[in-house]
Amino acid sequence: MxxxxxxxxxxxxxxxxxxxxxxxxxxxxxxxxxxxxxxxxxxxxxxxxxxxxxxxxxxxxxxxxxxxxxxxxxxxxxxxxxxxxxxxxxxxxxxxxxxxxxxxxxxxxxxxxxxxxxxxxxxxxxxxxxxxxxxxxxxxxxxxxxxxxxxxxxxxxxxxxxxxxxxxxxxxxxxxxxxxxxxxxxxxxxxxxxxxxxxxxxxxxxxxxxxxxxxxxxxxxNRPAYLRGGQLTPFFTGEYGITAREGEIILRLIDGASNREIGEKLFISYKTVENHIYNIYQKTGVKNRIELFNLILSNR
Known part of the structure; x- marks a missing residue:
């Protein structure tokens, strides 16, 4: 023994x-x-x-x-x-x-x-x-x-x-x-x-x-981080096919901004923001903001 x-x-x-x-x-x-x-x-x-x-x-x-x-x-x-x-x-x-x-x-x-x-x-x-x-x-x-x-x-x-x-x-x-x-x-x-x-x-x-x-x-x-220095990495955007505009919206979502606040800052309509967020969810496979936050923040 x-x-x-x-x-x-x-x-x-x-x-x-x-x-x-x-x-x-x-x-x-x-x-x-x-x-x-x-x-x-x-x-x-x-x-x-x-x-x-x-x-x-x-x-x-x-x-x-x-x-x-x-x-x-x-x-x-x-x-x-x-x-x-x-x-x-x-x-x-x-x-x-x-x-x-x-x-x-x-x-x-x-x-x-x-x-x-x-x-x-x-x-x-x-x-x-x-x-x-x-x-x-x-x-x-x-x-x-x-x-x-x-x-x-x-x-x-x-x-x-x-x-x-x-x-x-x-x-x-x-x-x-x-x-x-x-x-x-x-x-x-x-x-x-x-x-x-x-x-x-x-x-x-x-x-x-x-x-x-x-x-x-x-x-x-064994893969690059998704977020570095407060910015999304090229690896993340390439991995999920995220556009520049979608990347801007993701960063503001992480900062806690509402859809209306995002629209005002980026000079786009509320409906456009919703469409971008829907596309982000589809590309990343998440269902809500919490899952999106967890996906990005767990790999930084």
Whole structure:
């Protein structure tokens, strides 16, 4: 069992490294903002898995699972757990093409500061209550928040490649979520051995996630952005056959202008604006403004 666990961990780490390397290459090629959050998302998971790999197979814990005196490797767990909690919400919003309101940003920053303080205290003191009642629940809530956010916004995602990828991520994560939670809690709360050969759910989830991530990166991220510097890119206009006038209207729609306001600014009639918007919807395959926003803002 331990040998199987070792190879699951090793495979997950190799897949994670490959996924991060590929994502970095794609970012350097296209400079998309979403890929930055995606890379940090992958790095945080990699740090968590790497810590547990050394914890289980590197001889830094005693037979009963207690950490030895040297805490240098615990920084991996600290950085990975906190990094995931801090970065995940931004990644979820960017990949879904959602804008974070100022209130949400302030609340998120405040939560991050509190969790950072708790993480530092936990790292220095190893008070178990901080881990069990603050950090583990925060990590679980972060994962659950992402699943709920994706589930709520799936109907408004017009990009079929992104929709398929997120559906796969949703079902895989939902299936692994309870197992990962038990994996993190381990035996200390239940008094039973949940995974005799060591941790399985988290590295197995990470392995599956990174295999899917490699495919997702190549299929979805490996193309130019739709929006850059507040302007539609030639790739987007060429991909969907958008005319110059339709491009002007799309930018004003993104800025929140009404049909009447667009007509006044472009000196065209209300009916002409409606016709242009109808053509835009037909070309891009969206049904409304929300889907159009998500299509463009999720690939910037």
């Amino acid at each position: 331990i040998e199987i666990s070792f190879w699951v961990f090793l495979g997950s780490l190799l897949a994670g490294f490959a996924s991060m390397l590929l994502s970095l290459f794609i970012y350097l090629k296209y400079r998309k903002i979403a890929i930055i959050f995606y890379i940090f998302f992958l790095i945080s998971l990699f740090c968590i898995i790497l810590f547990f790999f050394f914890y289980l197979f590197g001889g830094i814990a005693t037979a009963d699972g207690v950490m030895r005196g040297d805490k240098s490797l615990e920084i991996l767990q600290f950085a990975g757990s906190y990094g995931f909690i801090a970065v995940a919400p931004y990644f979820y919003h960017y990949i879904l093409g959602l804008r974070l309101s100022r209130v949400k940003i302030i609340v998120t920053i405040c939560i991050d500061i509190v969790l950072l303080a708790c993480s530092v205290i936990f790292y220095l003191t190893r008070i178990p209550e901080i881990g069990y009642f603050v950090l583990i629940p925060a990590l679980a809530v972060s994962i659950l928040y992402g699943l709920i956010l994706i589930l709520r916004n799936l109907p408004s995602i017009a990009d079929k490649r992104l929709s398929r990828a997120l559906k796969t991520f949703l079902w895989v994560s939902a299936g692994f979520f309870p197992l990962i939670l038990l994996d993190m809690l381990d035996t200390r709360l239940f008094g039973v051995v949940l995974f005799p050969g060591g941790f399985f759910a988290l590295p197995l989830y990470y392995l599956v996630l990174n295999i899917l991530s490699i495919v997702f990166t190549m299929v979805y991220f």
